[in-house]
Amino acid sequence: MIELNTIQSFLMDATFFLLIAATISSWINLFFLNSNLWSLTAKITNLGSTFSLILLLLVRWESGKYFPLSNLYESILFLSAILLIAQQLAELKLSTRLIRCLNLPLVLCLYWFGNFGLPPEMKVITGLAPSLQSNWLMMHVSVMMLSYATLILGSLLSLLFLIIQFFSSKQNQSTPLSLSTSGIQENNIIETKNIQLSLLEVIDIWSYRLIGLGFPFLTLGIISGAVWANEAWGAYWSWDPKESWALITWLIFAIYLHTRLIKGWSGQKTAAIGSLGFVIIWVCYLGVNFLGKGLHSYGWIS
Template identity: 45%
Template sequence: MDLVVLQNWLDNASFAVLFVTMLIYWGGAAFPGIPYLPALGTSGMAIANMCIACLLGARWWEAGYFPLSNLYESLFFLTWGITAIHLIAENMSRSRLVGVATAPVAMGITAFATMTLPAPMQSAEPLVPALKSNWLMMHVSVMMLSYAALMVGSLLAIAFLVVTRGQNIELRGSSIGTGSFRSANYQLRRSGVEVVRETSPQSATPLFIARADAGVDLNGSAKTAVLNKVETKPTQKVDRAEPLSPQRLSLVETLDNISYRVIGLGFPLLTIGIIAGAVWANEAWGSYWSWDPKETWALITWLVFAAYLHARITRGWQGRRPAILAATGFAVVWVCYLGVNLLGKGLHSYGWFF
């Protein structure tokens, strides 16, 4: 079979498999009782990953260099990275909700590369002199893998925000320990406790009184009433915390934890990729850093996720606040990866729109 025909078959097959896989994951989320859907979704992502790997391998064989020289190859390598990170995250979390978030993004990237890019941008061409370097594989592949990991981690954070919409949940400390530093409010909600805030008539200090039915809490001990004093202004106000189901709370904690771990994988890769790019830039252009738009946005991306990890590790943030920061990072990664390239500005440019 001709390599061009094989590549066309593989990219269309990748799109078709990812489209069906997306529907399978969405169907599994809407109808969780249907058997075999989770296994079919995982199998679909694995098949798409292998199809894309074969596509990139065929182009590598045909062109004689690592297939990361144009936008078409870059998009498929990114999709391969997303499907690979997805399989890792899904295996870690044992949750099929990961595919609900990642499958449509992987499918959309594949559709854009296959159906939108013009034929000249899809064909392999000889490398320009600046790209004829071993740094092409060392720098670009690491950057693309970091983008894939950061995107998956950010998508899981977005899924966390969707699942916890309208709920003020704090998971303080669970990403770096066993959860002993979680806020008392989270512990009460997780135990299905109704929290009532009342003002003592003899004092200006309100009381938080937690009442629970007979049962067992997370640590295996009997539920008991808890009394915490908090200094606030004297008011007659009642706050009722809506209990969350154990299944939903377990899912929330899993999404939060896996998002943190995947971003923790992508951030070192991004750091290594930026350093490798600086060394390559000095070799090719005589300067480690020139404030090219791509370099500037790579630095912005690094700072956003550095702030996320700092907030999680040093400040002990968990829950919605770091998830919002990670969701912002999803948009920043796309601007860094694709936005500045398609504008045709700077040294890193695909030059298609302008």
């Protein structure tokens, strides 16, 4: 046990410093695109933080003899790991450093909050509460975390879409085409616009795909939670704050998918809904923990 606690302490610190290094090097690499040193540093520290975080979860699993999703702290570790993995998979498809530069600060803040913002008792490995001693623990909570991670990343891409579009419109306003513009300058401006449009289209498509992937996970997580609630508390739905905000989150992303599939919306309109979903999902996951106690007492901050 002493050895496992020592390893856990080391991995906690290693993950934190690797995340800091990955975040800083990724942002520096964003401004110095041709720097192989910063690009390699960003990739190594990014992979290192992911590997260290996964090891930390495995150590807690081995030490506690249960899947490490029993409280808010462990769910933060799990969510951070899924976000890092999903980000690196998305990078392979998007071929852009922008998603890394947005996701890493988010994961760093989340990890910092888990390690320094929560009560120290939450980080101590203890036995499971009676209400959590169920096979539904791994099923419900892991699926919910998977849905949160994919929805957060998808809505983060929606936010990125709006940011790029905003700065693109600003750039276009500041460099209007005129009859006196030379042919070379005009071609450069048109080429830049085409690159921006292509990037926006790719971001929009992958935002839709990630949200489309996360929504069934969220639906399955809510259903499995209702079944588990009936088994543990004798009621499928109790309008607990966590349950209520999970329903609101589901409705927001249901509207997003409805507008894309039925209304045929895309681009700025759906990106605005996805960006709203980014805020709502954080209220659901963390915000309600500051409102008061509910049936999900193991996840609340006291």
